[in-house]
Amino acid sequence: MKFGVIVFPGSNCDHDAYHVVSKHVGQPVDFVWHKETDLSGYDAVIIPGGFSYGDYLRAGALAQFSPVMKAVKDFAEKGKFVFGVCNGFQILCEADLLPGALMRNRNLHFVCQHVNIRVENGNTPYTSELVKNEVLTIPVAHAEGNYVCNDETFAQLESNNQIVFRYCDTNGEATDEANPNGSRSNIAGICNRRGNVLGMMPHPERACEELLGSNDGRDIFCSLTNAIAKSN
Amino acid sequence: MTSHNLTMKAKVYVTLKPSVLDPQGKAIHHSVELLGFENVADVRQGKYFEIALSSELSEPEAQTVVEKIAKDILANPVIEDYKVEIVQ
Numbered sequence: 001m002k003f004g005v006i007v008f009p010g011s012n013c014d015h016d017a018y019h020v021v022s023k024h025v026g027q028p029v030d031f032v033w034h035k036e037t038d039l040s041g042y043d044a045v046i047i048p049g050g051f052s053y054g055d056y057l058r059a060g061a062l063a064q065f066s067p068v069m070k071a072v073k074d075f076a077e078k079g080k081f082v083f084g085v086c087n088g089f090q091i092l093c094e095a096d097l098l099p100g101a102l103m104r105n106r107n108l109h110f111v112c113q114h115v116n117i118r119v120e121n122g123n124t125p126y127t128s129e130l131v132k133n134e135v136l137t138i139p140v141a142h143a144e145g146n147y148v149c150n151d152e153t154f155a156q157l158e159s160n161n162q163i164v165f166r167y168c169d170t171n172g173e174a175t176d177e178a179n180p181n182g183s184r185s186n187i188a189g190i191c192n193r194r195g196n197v198l199g200m201m202p203h204p205e206r207a208c209e210e211l212l213g214s215n216d217g218r219d220i221f222c223s224l225t226n227a228i229a230k231s232n
Numbered sequence: 233m234t235s236h237n238l239t240m241k242a243k244v245y246v247t248l249k250p251s252v253l254d255p256q257g258k259a260i261h262h263s264v265e266l267l268g269f270e271n272v273a274d275v276r277q278g279k280y281f282e283i284a285l286s287s288e289l290s291e292p293e294a295q296t297v298v299e300k301i302a303k304d305i306l307a308n309p310v311i312e313d314y315k316v317e318i319v320q
Contacts, residue, residue, distance in 0.1 A: 103255075182253075
């Protein structure tokens with residue numbers, strides 16, 4: 001089993017992701033520079049957070065044209081796992097690997113805080129160690145996390161169980177007050193129809209150690225590791 | 233043969249779809265009101281691009297090329313509309 005962490009110019013959560021996979025998940029992992037075109041040695045790739053290409057034009061817009069993204073699309077097509085966090089989620093939406101778009105936060109602030117998210121679907125490769133309605137505490141750090149999509153896309157997301165996480169309060173209620181960015185229907189993370197591509201704004205890689213305030217993120221990485229083991 | 237090459241220019245306007253909320257436009261509108269401007273009903277923020285094109289292209293060709301650039305890169309069709317103008 002091998003993980004790759006894609007590195008774009010301006011990625012800055014790549015080392016956090018690498019650290020979690022190597023130290024906590026205990027699996028081999030490489031950094032993969034965005035000019036690479038071959039992902040055949042990997043079982044899962046993480047598209048980390050940061051400010052790829054300085055967020056020029058739109059967050060994630062320019063990264064979708066990096067050479068590695070063609071390989072990422074083929075990789076996803078083959079059913080391999082593609083996990084985008086924060087800027088990674090923005091890139092996956094821009095690259096059309098996930099539907100919808102991430103816009104400027106409703107309050108225009110850069111939000112940097114721990115939030116609660118509720119597991120909406122415990123049957124994805126990323127949530128098998130979790131149960132539906134379980135509440136996780138995971139930090140967010142973004143200015144463009146406001147998920148938008150049209151009604152048709154939203155209906156498809158709901159009917160296919162593609163909404164994986166929603167922002168909620170400590171009781172697990174998806175209230176408007178618990179929504180840090182104005183995302184439609186409190187959406188914090190979605191997967192593609194097949195379930196092998198997941199994008200989420202909160203940073204599970206920053207929530208894998210008690211010292212950092214939460215280790216709720218570990219279950220997501222453990223779920224993914226189990227999914228890879230099963231698929232091999 | 234003249235060496236005088238007229239460069240063709242494209243102007244591209246990218247705007248949020250009417251159905252998409254624009255928090256930045258709202259904040260600007262608020263400041264406009266604070267400045268004392270009355271009768272301003274709404275402000276929507278967009279992006280403007282100037283693209284210089286090689287003069288070998290005909291105007292319809294330029295229109296086609298820039299439309300494709302706007303669709304593939306400059307605008308995100310999920311949330312934005314675009315308008316292309318070719319000027320000599």
